[in-house]
Amino acid sequence: MERRTLPGPDYYDPAILELEKENIFFKSWMLVGLAQQIPNPGDWFTFNIFDESVLISRGDDELIRAFYNVCTHRGSRLREEASGSEKHVFACPYHAWCFSLEGELVGTPRVAKEELDRSKWGLRPVHLEVWQGMIWINMDRETPMSLHDWMLDNNDTMLEFERFNIDQLHRTRISEWVVESNWKIVIENYSECLHCPTVHPELVKAVPIYKTGWVFEPGREDGGVNAVMGVEGPAGMGDVMLMPAVTADEAESVFGGSLFPNMFMDITGTNIVISQVVPLTSTTTRVQSWYMFHPDQLNSLGFDPTDIYAFNDLVTEQDNSVCVRAQHGATSRAYLDGGVYPEKDQFVLDFNENYLRHRDGK
Ligand code: FES
Ligand SMILES: [Fe+2]
Incomplete structure (x- = not known):
């Protein structure tokens, strides 16, 4: 049977995006940041998606929590900035109601304490988990499955990457792009390498198997592919320190994986x-790349990740x-029914099937 792509309108129809909002983005575990962004009590950052904003903060008890970035008085957004730090409370800029770092309503200036049941008017929580130093939220109104179960349900490759002790690494740079394409095209493009020889002449020199369009190395069972060392490539050429917990084989390899719906990860020996x-x-679609290195590296003389x-x-x-x-072509009448996947596009097809399962509950 022919493997078919999604139909063209799935990549531009605003009605499809509405479905995705409710059934995917507001019901999935999403990567929002790193614990190292908010090392101290009172530190916070915001994560915005569509018309929602979430405040992620570290409490006086050191725990990280997420709340809707919405004051429970008259709905004012509490913080418009990308990040900041508070001393013990979030004070709303409108009427100065105060919420503890744990989200409780603790102050209502000019409104007597007895007038309201403050225990009912704390910040509205969002489900949050920290895995490997990464912060994930889930905006489902119901209690969702755990992040661990989500990974098992969507792609257990992520769990294998625990061996790299990602929480020990330090983020040194964020690169950001706004791409004029549907978010699924970005993930689909990540999920195949048939395009590698035409699009990435430099990458296929560093990772020869990619010349074939396959993303697996024959004879390897750890999911890695061999990298040629000493050429310009994702691991770097200079004297860059290996990450902790990397074996000699892994140091000369590249690993990758994605987790539905919104993250993917590329691993080399050094970063x-x-x-x-x-x-x-x-x-x-906004795409960010977060560069993670061995923390000792940052103080070492000669560390140059340029x-x-x-x-x-x-x-x-x-x-x-x-x-x-791809976005430009997908909006054509010629692509209303979509296109076709060869065998080497299997991961793209897997992504589409998983996507439809979540979007349409099939
Ligand atoms: S809206 Fe926040 S205190 Fe009134
Ligand atoms: Fe690519």
């Missing part, structure tokens, strides 16, 4: 690039440009 994908509209940044940014920009091209 991990975590990518976060956030839809802005049905035809625009070539690693340049290489990965180059590959991402090559990807982004073909995503825009």
Whole structure:
């Protein structure tokens, strides 16, 4: 049987995006940031998606929590900034109601304490978990399955990456792009390498198997592919320290995986690039790459990740440009019924099937 792609309108119809909002983005575990962004009590950052904003903060008890970024008085957004730090309370800029870092309503200036049952008017919580130093939220109104079960249900490759002790790494850089394509095109493009020889001439030199369009190395069972060391590539050429917990084989390999719906991760011996994908509209997507290195590296003389940044940014920009091209074609009448997948597009098909399962409950 022919393997078919999604139909064209799935990539631009605003009605499809509405379905995705409710059935995917407001019901899935989504990567929003790193615990290291908010090391101290009172530190916070915001995560915005569609018309929602979530406040992620560390409490006086050191625990990380997430709340809707909405005051329970008259609905004012509590914080418009990307990040900040508070001393013990979030004070609303409108009428100065105060919420503890744990989300309780603790102050209502000019309104007597007896007038309201403050215990009912705390900040509205959002489900949150921390895994490997990464912060994940789930905006489901019901109690969702755990992040661990979500990974098992969607892609257990992520769990295998626990061996890299990602929580020990330090983020040194964020690269960000707004790509004029639907978010699914970004994930689909990540999920295949048939495009690698045409789009990524530099990458296929560093990872020869990618010349074939396959993403598996014959004879390897750990999911890794062999990297040629000493050429310009994702691991870098210079004297960059290996990550803790990397074996000799892994040091000369590349691993990758994605987790539905909005993240993927590329691992080499020296660094991990975590990518976060956030839809802005049905035809625009924000993509960030987070560069993670051994923390001792940062203080070591001669640490120069410039070539690693340049290489990965180059590959991402090559990807982004073909995503825009795919978007342009997907809106044609010629693509109303979509296209066709060969065998090497299997992971793209898997993503589509999982996507439909979540979107339509099938
Ligand atoms: S809306 Fe926040 S205190 Fe009134
Ligand atoms: Fe690519």
